[in-house]
Amino acid sequence: MILYQIIVLVLVxxxxxxxxxxxxxxxxxxxxxxxxxxxxxxxxxxxxxxAPDVAITQTVIAAGLSTAIFLWTLRRLEKVExxxxxxx
Amino acid sequence: xxxxAALGVIVILGIFIQxxxxxxxxxxxxxxxxSSSLVADSYLTKxxxxxxxxxxxxxxxxxxxxxANVVTSVVVDYRGFDTLGEVTILFAVxxxxxxxxxxxxxxxxxxxxxxxxxxxxxxxxxxxxTGSYVFLHGHLTPGxxxxxxxxxxxxxxxxxxxxxxSMRSVFFKILESLAGISFVAIGLIGLYTKGSFLQNFLGAGxxxxxxxxxxxxxxYFIIGIKVAAELSSVIADFDxxxxxxxx
Numbered sequence: 001m002i003l004y005q006i007i008v009l010v011l012v013x014x015x016x017x018x019x020x021x022x023x024x025x026x027x028x029x030x031x032x033x034x035x036x037x038x039x040x041x042x043x044x045x046x047x048x049x050x051a052p053d054v055a056i057t058q059t060v061i062a063a064g065l066s067t068a069i070f071l072w073t074l075r076r077l078e079k080v081e082x083x084x085x086x087x088x
Numbered sequence: 089x090x091x092x093a094a095l096g097v098i099v100i101l102g103i104f105i106q107x108x109x110x111x112x113x114x115x116x117x118x119x120x121x122x123s124s125s126l127v128a129d130s131y132l133t134k135x136x137x138x139x140x141x142x143x144x145x146x147x148x149x150x151x152x153x154x155x156a157n158v159v160t161s162v163v164v165d166y167r168g169f170d171t172l173g174e175v176t177i178l179f180a181v182x183x184x185x186x187x188x189x190x191x192x193x194x195x196x197x198x199x200x201x202x203x204x205x206x207x208x209x210x211x212x213x214x215x216x217x218t219g220s221y222v223f224l225h226g227h228l229t230p231g232x233x234x235x236x237x238x239x240x241x242x243x244x245x246x247x248x249x250x251x252x253x254s255m256r257s258v259f260f261k262i263l264e265s266l267a268g269i270s271f272v273a274i275g276l277i278g279l280y281t282k283g284s285f286l287q288n289f290l291g292a293g294x295x296x297x298x299x300x301x302x303x304x305x306x307x308y309f310i311i312g313i314k315v316a317a318e319l320s321s322v323i324a325d326f327d328x329x330x331x332x333x334x335x
Binding site: 019020023024052053055056057060061064065068069072073 | 091094095098157159160222230231232234235238239241242245319322323326
């Protein structure tokens with residue numbers, strides 16, 4: 001029981017650190033990756049708390065798909081920024 | 089300054105959530121007075137309109153709902169109408185993204201590499217099998233239509249990255265509409281034969297069997313197809329946007 005609580009505490013601390021890292025990240029890319037880390041840690045927590053249904057959904061959607069879509073959008077935004085710089 | 093303010097808001101929100109969860113007064117917070125007065129309790133014992141059985145064991149045939157996985161029996165059977173609403177929200181998201189990202193370049197500027205082109209068909213095969221397993225076994229094991237469909241959509245992401253032409257979302261949109269129509273049609277069959285929308289008209293079956301809880305199985309199949317098609321159409325729209333040479 002104590003072990004379980006320690007593991008949960010460590011995971012929560014990792015999540016908080018990850019969330020702070022998302023806000024203070026130097027580049028957008030690293031912010032997106034850190035967000036994926038936070039989502040994956042949350043999925044692990046769900047699994048520990050006996051909610052495998054939610055854990056599967058969290059892993060697939062938050063850690064997988066939305067990270068992919070964020071990265072897609074980010075690449076597009078960088079392209080637009082580069083074009084605007086060329087115009088100036 | 090902004091970041092400090094954001095952190096402060098998050099901390100205050102966290103304190104509120106903590107207080108709400110640990111309100112120890114009976115009837116408040118996460119601890120109600122008695123659990124048997126909640127509707128969730130009769131969902132767990134599968135006894136909303138009949139007397140609760142003393143014990144639920146594998147192989148029972150006289151239950152309201154034959155799904156061994158309680159979560160799916162709530163999500164699809166007792167709360168099926170809410171699920172229809174959720175799927176409709178996803179449809180609205182896909183339609184909105186399709187509206188804003190409407191462009192149709194023919195070929196991508198950056199071509200996929202050899203590794204991607206060789207390995208993706210193999211990987212996608214296994215991803216599709218896993219996804220369909222997750223939604224076809226939704227009534228027995230953890231999972232269901234939403235994660236299964238999202239898994240298949242993740243396979244479509246890989247496909248979109250590995251093909252030379254950009255993907256078109258029309259096919260996915262047609263598939264998605266068909267799935268939505270059949271969801272509502274099954275609900276209407278329940279209304280016609282049993283008297284209320286989305287009521288179980290196929291019988292429960294034996295708890296724990298593969299061929300049990302027919303309604304849950306069929307509806308989760310439809311939801312899986314629908315979610316996969318919706319997310320894939322979002323991905324296809326993003327894939328079309330990729331070139332963006334002519335703004």
